[in-house]
Amino acid sequence: MLSNPQTLKPSNYQTYSINCNGRLVQLDTPKIMGILNLTPDSFSDGGKFNDEKPALEHAEKLLKEGAGILDIGPQSTRPNAEFLTSEEEIKRIGNVISKIKKEFPEALISLDTFYAETVRFGFNEGIDMINDISGGQYDEKMFDTAAETQLPYILMHVNSSYETMHDKIKFEDITLEVNRYFSEKTNELLQKGVKDIILDPGFGFGKTVEDQMKMINEVEYLGFEKFPLLIGISRKSFIYKPLGKSPLDINEETQKLHMKVLEQGAKILRVHDVAEAQETVHQFLRKK
Template sequence: MWDPRELQHRVKEVGADLRSVPYFMRKRGVLCLRLGPVDFRAANALKQELLARGGDAVVHGGAIAGTVYRTRVILMGTPGQLRSLQEKLAHMPYFGLEEVRSGLKAALDNLDISNWEVPLPGGRVLSLGRITKVMGIINLTPDSFFPGSRHQGPDGALETAERMLSQGAHVLDLGAESTRPGSDPVSPEEELTRMLPPLRAIRREFPEAVISVDTYRSATARACAAEGADMVNDISGLSFDPEMARTVADSGCALVLMHIKGRPKDMQQNPTYRDLLGEISDFFEHQMDLAERGGIPRDRIILDPGIGFGKTYQHNLEILRQLEAFSTHGRPILIGASRKSTVGIATDSKDPEDRLEGTLAITSLCAMRGIALVRVHDVEENVKTIKMIEAVKEAGL
């Protein structure tokens, strides 16, 4: 539910009269779905149909008079009111309303999904959705931004994996190349040299563990899948390597499809967005379509909005404040904010070593909002935080 500042910002963004904010405030405790620019006649029809059902729509102030040709729209209504609107739009095949109806139906259908069975190789599944689950980070690099997460060689990685699994980690995420802002890529050969021995050791010792590999290279993903990896965590969301979709499809691995703007070397050089949440959502839809064309069914995809990857501090906070914006895609959401600079700025903690409390606050937020998976350095502390939140959520039920 949008707070007053958020609602005023969105009303202004649409171009509506700001004097309408107090009126819309009375209706903010309902679903608010944003549409891209539509024909002004469609916008007027949507507003009238929702008003007739007890809902409303925010449109540009010039839409009624027709002084603007297209306008963004915020649909405001209960699920029942919006379902009724969707049904009525089936009888209104004009002004682009059929496309609106299709998108509205998909969004409402997806909002009803809260549990997922993500297929993994070998017939196993990763169950997500009832409670927030934890992905533990195992960095096989000498230069990751948080020194406490660096584990070089199979022995160190194996020890960390054992500890994380005993503490309640549901997924282990192995990464052999630092993708911190400003980092340079390593060679494909070096990535595999770092990745494969620990992967083999962990798979051998923990055959039932769910193992993810953090890579954007199809060759690395292919080699890791052959050694028992269950999931590919691609920070590029299939945008860096044109062979990645087919590789993941052939492997049977699940896919974490992350949003990024730019590349790690330059992604924090003044990233800008016209519509942050809308652009991330458009990226997800486009890349999921690409994944499906490459042979990856949507039920194997997890979405990650990419905290810190081509986003400013304010961008990251907006994503965290509006986590529900991505639920219309119908896929589980992963949030990876552990000890990142956003936590450091918010808590005045320059050293990543001092960012645990801020990270736990974000994990609490994610658990309250029903986020499926959090990617963290400190498994035990985050698992306990989620248990506390779940206890509060379940109290009296």
């Protein structure tokens, strides 16, 4: 039985730690992952931070507002985004990672890529974790590379190819489907020697609005109580489109959903609006 709400115990009170390049990071208190897109075409902030100076300035802003992790993305994965090779990703990253590490040595850096070669570059520049939206499906070398680096690996649920990542699938039971996928992929990662795994249910990728709201309501039943959960719903269309709003006008609704997933045991919130998410975390901690 992979995901029956009647038989699974909620994971709200689980505590976790991850080894980030020799630094033990406790996840007993929820962490904020601030999004830093080095892209001209991301759906809500494309072109704002794709030069080194504004990227460093935004990194500083995110950290000051309370981000414990910076998630650096060299390639947009929104629908109809420009497809980049690993070489193009590496060129776009340039010296941003090493300069952030020099300016803010305490900052944890996650690299958002589905390429093993980009991970190797990032590892040499000092990244602390891998955020692979593909679950190792878009580059057959990814899981081996994650094992070689021994970095924490964020495993996201997504459709099986780059071309179909945003194709909407109506699953018979989305929670069962996501847990089945997590079971298969975590077993493969563990067998290869990846020790620290973080699970991301993949909001915004190939799922109906109804299924995504179902996932919000059943976050506590994801992850088998073995792995910490990352939730990335910031500025996602399943929130703003039904409301007839823009991605930038749903902060209140997003924070309510953030509170809901925190109450169900989520350990990392991946967000654009760090200050607002940090306040939600503080409210959650005051309620505990």
